[in-house]
Amino acid sequence: MDKLRSLEIFIATCDSGNFAAAARTCNTDPSTVSKAISRLEAQLGLTLFQRSTRQLRITTAGQRYADTVRKLLQDLDSCEDELRHLNESPCGTLRINSAVCYGHLYLRPLLQAFCQRYPEIKLEIEINDFHVDIIENDIDVALRTGFVKDSRLVARRLSPMDFLTCVSPHYLETHGTPRCAEDFKQHSWIGFRIKETQQLQPIFLPNDKGEYLPYELERSHITDDGEAMAHMCADGLGFAQLPHFLAKQDLKSGALVSLYPYFRPPQPDSGVFAIYPKRDYLPAKVRVFIEFMTSSLEAMGESTHHTWAENWVPIIDFSR
Numbered sequence: 001m002d003k004l005r006s007l008e009i010f011i012a013t014c015d016s017g018n019f020a021a022a023a024r025t026c027n028t029d030p031s032t033v034s035k036a037i038s039r040l041e042a043q044l045g046l047t048l049f050q051r052s053t054r055q056l057r058i059t060t061a062g063q064r065y066a067d068t069v070r071k072l073l074q075d076l077d078s079c080e081d082e083l084r085h086l087n088e089s090p091c092g093t094l095r096i097n098s099a100v101c102y103g104h105l106y107l108r109p110l111l112q113a114f115c116q117r118y119p120e121i122k123l124e125i126e127i128n129d130f131h132v133d134i135i136e137n138d139i140d141v142a143l144r145t146g147f148v149k150d151s152r153l154v155a156r157r158l159s160p161m162d163f164l165t166c167v168s169p170h171y172l173e174t175h176g177t178p179r180c181a182e183d184f185k186q187h188s189w190i191g192f193r194i195k196e197t198q199q200l201q202p203i204f205l206p207n208d209k210g211e212y213l214p215y216e217l218e219r220s221h222i223t224d225d226g227e228a229m230a231h232m233c234a235d236g237l238g239f240a241q242l243p244h245f246l247a248k249q250d251l252k253s254g255a256l257v258s259l260y261p262y263f264r265p266p267q268p269d270s271g272v273f274a275i276y277p278k279r280d281y282l283p284a285k286v287r288v289f290i291e292f293m294t295s296s297l298e299a300m301g302e303s304t305h306h307t308w309a310e311n312w313v314p315i316i317d318f319s320r
Helices: 001-018 019-025 030-044 060-088 100-117 169-175 179-187 226-234 244-253 282-300
Strands: 050-051 055-057 090-096 123-125 141-145 153-159 164-169 191-192 203-206 212-215 220-223 239-245 272-277
Touching: 001 019, 001 030, 019 030, 030 100, 055 060, 090 100, 090 282, 100 141, 100 226, 100 282, 123 212, 123 282, 141 282, 153 282, 164 169, 164 226, 164 244, 179 203, 179 212, 191 226, 191 239, 203 244, 220 226, 226 239, 226 244, 239 244, 272 282
Parallel strands: 090 123, 090 141, 191 220
Antiparallel strands: 050 055, 141 272, 153 272, 164 239, 203 212
């Protein structure tokens, strides 16, 4: 029998004054109660109760021990109630880690509405492009493009990650519109260097049937910052293949146009994910945040298998 169970039986015996009543309270039998008390006395080297054929009387040492144990059990109950409330109610500090571009362009504009809906949640936001160990760093949820295959984590897909081949209208007016992949050799291209691997993001371009294939092109300019790449593209420095969340604002404003229909990487682990530690009881603050992100993205035309980019009208449409 564990120590906590023995202490519960001890307090029940104190309150009831006999083993039989304590057994009923603790849903056990009198012999188990007697053995539990004897075991406690042996561990302590003290007599907790004076026994007689008619009476069970607590000793002075037993009374002092009972006062301490009662407070301990009450504190434990209070702590469990508080922790249960924190886990079941959307409150407390929510630590979020997000990729830089997604954090600035998609997450940050939603934070005010989230805080208004859940005023008891306080936010701690980390913005970076490194796949941090969210368990080691005590992160509640991370928003990432792609995800680390880690059995300790759950990755819930928020949306695919669709890419669009973007360029400024001014660039096309000055340099003309390429009609096939080979034409890009005569044009400027802005490349993206992935911080963690230092590799260049691959380029996929469509053939004459609209089928996307990897294509080797010399990059005229290179950056490791997604927003800088989008701004360089809008400033007319060349073509760039941008993820949908990075291209959206400039496409809608007309600062950029999309040359081709969207491209979606075929890898099953491609997309935007909410990543959180695997646990039996997901804290309410994490659950409501993921539900909020999901509903907000749906209002923006995005879901697990769909983004707004699917409906964007490009300059060249192979379906026509």
